[in-house]
Amino acid sequence: MVKRTGLKRQETKIFCPGHVFLLNLHGAARNGENFVDGRRISFSPRHPGSVVFAPAGIDWTGWDEGDETASFLLVSIEQEFAEEMFGEAARHRQTALPPSIGFRDALVEMALQRIAIELKQPDPISAAMVESQAKLLLVQMVRLNGAYQEPLKGGLSPFDLKRTLEMIGSLSGENLTLAALARELGVSRFHFCRAFKQSTGKTPHAFIAQRRLEKSSGMLRSTNLSATEIALECGFGSSSHFTNAFRQAFGVSPMEFRRRCRI
Secondary structure (H helix, E strand, C coil): CEEECCCCEEEEEEECCCEEEEEEEECCEEEEEEEECCEEECCCCECCCCEEEECCCCEEEEEEEECCCEEEEEEEECHHHHHHHHHHHHHHCCCCCCCEEEECCHHHHHHHHHHHHHHHCCCCCHHHHHHHHHHHHHHHHHHHCCCCCCCCCCCCCHHHHHHHHHHHHHCCHHHCCHHHHHHHHCCCHHHHHHHHHHHHCCCHHHHHHHHHHHHHHHHHHHCCCCHHHHHHHCCCCCHHHHHHHHHHHHCCCHHHHHHHHCC
16 A cells, blocks of 8 residues: 655656556546656546556656545556466467556456455455456456457447447436437347447446446545435445445445545
8 A cells, every 4th residue: 555645746666577556546646747668658637546557567657746645555466477377378379468557447446446455354265365356457457458359340330339438427327228328329229238248348237337336436535425325426226236236346335445545
């Protein structure tokens, strides 16, 4: 765990022989510069929940300015662990994962949070749980970067996919139905579900659930709204549904998640 207090500007220099994940738990970085192996790359504001991924052997340096108080979770995974996990596939199809600085992905965030929880409250099977989450992190990064995947045919057009994601972002609750999304695109519900999964790798239900959890985790960090208020704002049917879904994803209740993010 990395924390800073009373500093608006921080400098970063990370070089590790393993794969590094840095999860922004609290506080935002609003402007700065990033350099990967000496090459300048674009800077995007990093808010709570955003993730930095630096592949093994990458030299990431830079600086950022933002909130005076912030905290981060840093997890490093040995390169040998990844090579052993992918086995023959890694040897026959080399996968050079690119660095990703300031991205959002619910599965990555959940895995990192569960690792932190296991390390804070270890039990006899914590090591196995942490190892399983480390595998999930690596597999998800491979999938996010399109490795080991053949081009998919029959999915939504780029224009229709963009429209769908915009609608998912703007609608909530009863207005966000598969029938409504399909109707906006002028296709059947069956065709929409099949094409959406081909384009994103997820069913519409799974994708929407992931986005709701992303939004709710951000609100738990940045607001003082109650769990019931957040549940309604994020489109969950009830506070109990929200609590159960959140606990299944993150391993803790929403209020416990908020408490730990603000420690």
